[in-house]
Amino acid sequence: MSAPERLALLDLDAVVRLSLEGATIRSVLDAGTGTGIFAAAFASRGLRVAGLDVNAELLELARAAVPGAEFRAGAVENLPYEERSFDLVFLGHVLHEADDPLAALREARRVAAARVAVLEWPYRSEEHGPPLAHRLRPERIRQLAEKAGYASVQRLETEHMDLFRLVPQQP
Numbered sequence: 001m002s003a004p005e006r007l008a009l010l011d012l013d014a015v016v017r018l019s020l021e022g023a024t025i026r027s028v029l030d031a032g033t034g035t036g037i038f039a040a041a042f043a044s045r046g047l048r049v050a051g052l053d054v055n056a057e058l059l060e061l062a063r064a065a066v067p068g069a070e071f072r073a074g075a076v077e078n079l080p081y082e083e084r085s086f087d088l089v090f091l092g093h094v095l096h097e098a099d100d101p102l103a104a105l106r107e108a109r110r111v112a113a114a115r116v117a118v119l120e121w122p123y124r125s126e127e128h129g130p131p132l133a134h135r136l137r138p139e140r141i142r143q144l145a146e147k148a149g150y151a152s153v154q155r156l157e158t159e160h161m162d163l164f165r166l167v168p169q170q171p
């Protein structure tokens with residue numbers, strides 16, 4: 001699959017728009033940033049962006065792609081940020097890879113001031129993306145989010161992806 005085809009599958013513009021709409025978002029943590037493709041998309045909208053990833057090589061690519069952003073090494077299950085540090089915490093294709101998805105959602109809730117957006121592959125067998133056995137059912141994401149302390153879970157579908165907007169319970 002070519003890079004443009006892969007990019008089209010991400011539904012980048014729709015994902016960013018849906019992640020932001022309906023909330024006042026000025027800052028974004030792209031947790032599990034990889035090469036920084038989503039960090040760049042959020043930064044292009046004038047937002048303060050930070051990224052985190054466990055892979056040092058991918059972080060270097062992200063730094064090159066988004067020079068104005070701050071990038072750190074770290075795991076989504078243990079975010080190195082203060083409580084409510086970012087308006088939005090974005091987990092793009094990360095939850096199904098996390099060693100402990102519940103801990104990842106709890107950490108995202110702790111760091112998010114307004115909402116968490118979780119992007120995942122739809123639960124269906126497809127040529128692209130991870131095998132079905134590695135994908136998360138929408139019901140599983142909802143269960144994890146409720147257990148992690150979210151007040152609401154909204155599932156939004158783009159052409160190729162599932163986006164879940166999670167609103168943390170107020171303390």
